[in-house]
Amino acid sequence: MSFKRMMEKSMRERNSSIVLALDSVPSERGGLLSASLRMLRSVHPYICAVKINNHLLLPLGLHGGVERIIEEAHSLGLPIIMDCKINDIGYTNRVIAENFFNAGFDAVTANPFVGWEDGLKPVFEAARKMNRGVILLVYMSHKASREGYGQTVYDVETNERKPQYIIFAEKALAWKADGAVVGGTYPEKIREVHEVLKENVPIYSPGIGAQGGSLRAAISSGAKYVIIGRAITLAEKPELAAERLREESWKRMID
Numbered sequence: 001m002s003f004k005r006m007m008e009k010s011m012r013e014r015n016s017s018i019v020l021a022l023d024s025v026p027s028e029r030g031g032l033l034s035a036s037l038r039m040l041r042s043v044h045p046y047i048c049a050v051k052i053n054n055h056l057l058l059p060l061g062l063h064g065g066v067e068r069i070i071e072e073a074h075s076l077g078l079p080i081i082m083d084c085k086i087n088d089i090g091y092t093n094r095v096i097a098e099n100f101f102n103a104g105f106d107a108v109t110a111n112p113f114v115g116w117e118d119g120l121k122p123v124f125e126a127a128r129k130m131n132r133g134v135i136l137l138v139y140m141s142h143k144a145s146r147e148g149y150g151q152t153v154y155d156v157e158t159n160e161r162k163p164q165y166i167i168f169a170e171k172a173l174a175w176k177a178d179g180a181v182v183g184g185t186y187p188e189k190i191r192e193v194h195e196v197l198k199e200n201v202p203i204y205s206p207g208i209g210a211q212g213g214s215l216r217a218a219i220s221s222g223a224k225y226v227i228i229g230r231a232i233t234l235a236e237k238p239e240l241a242a243e244r245l246r247e248e249s250w251k252r253m254i255d
């Protein structure tokens with residue numbers, strides 16, 4: 001099954017569009033790995049996938065540490081995404097993607113700034129060969145996002161003047177990406193990108209809660225999945241926070 005289908009199925013079966021950002025979690029008992037596994041087990045009924053990044057990869061390492069989290073996610077029936085924002089030359093990008101796919105990740109994130117030939121083409125080739133996903137950054141969630149993703153530039157293909165993020169959305173469509181990341185902090189950008197992507201490429205929106213984004217605005221603007229970290233992981237009762245967010249997001253999805 002393709003990554004896109006796997007996400008769709010997980011969302012429908014679990015009535016949740018929440019991708020848990022399992023970043024550093026409070027770990028008074030037993031260290032970071034056991035705290036991360038405990039967090040995942042306690043919130044898993046309320047999420048449809050899990051995403052990790054360097055918060056866990058650097059301290060835990062891929063083999064032994066992060067691989068335990070991948071196994072746990074899969075045994076709970078959850079797809080798992082490596083948010084590694086691949087951003088190098090093709091020769092290196094392919095090795096990065098293959099390492100994450102071989103460890104068991106179902107998808108990776110990548111930065112379209114590096115382009116296709118000798119950039120992200122080898123990542124898409126590796127993903128297709130191994131039946132995994134590639135999610136592209138289109139407009140990031142942080143405050144300075146407009147300095148890069150929001151610039152108006154000349155499109156080298158068409159010579160037209162366009163916002164960078166619209167060009168990236170068009171690339172996500174042309175390259176048949178499995179997802180596009182647009183910050184939940186910018187619902188107007190979600191709306192514009194959704195007009196380009198329609199239902200062909202699902203939008204993943206981080207930045208809800210801790211970064212100030214509104215779940216309601218992100219979903220009603222066209223986000224299909226919401227990526228949520230601290231609003232769950234740092235809550236006094238993470239499972240309650242996840243349950244509430246799931247209810248709120250699911251109500252919006254089926255409205």
Ligand code: XMP
Pocket residue numbers: 021022023053083085109137139140141142181182183206207208209210211227228229230231
């Ligand atoms: P919080 O705690 O702010 O965590 O809910 C958000 C998570 O999402 C990641 N993040 C992004 N990933 N593009 C991405 O691919 C983005 O624009 C973006 N903004 C936030 C962040 O690393 C954290 O894990």
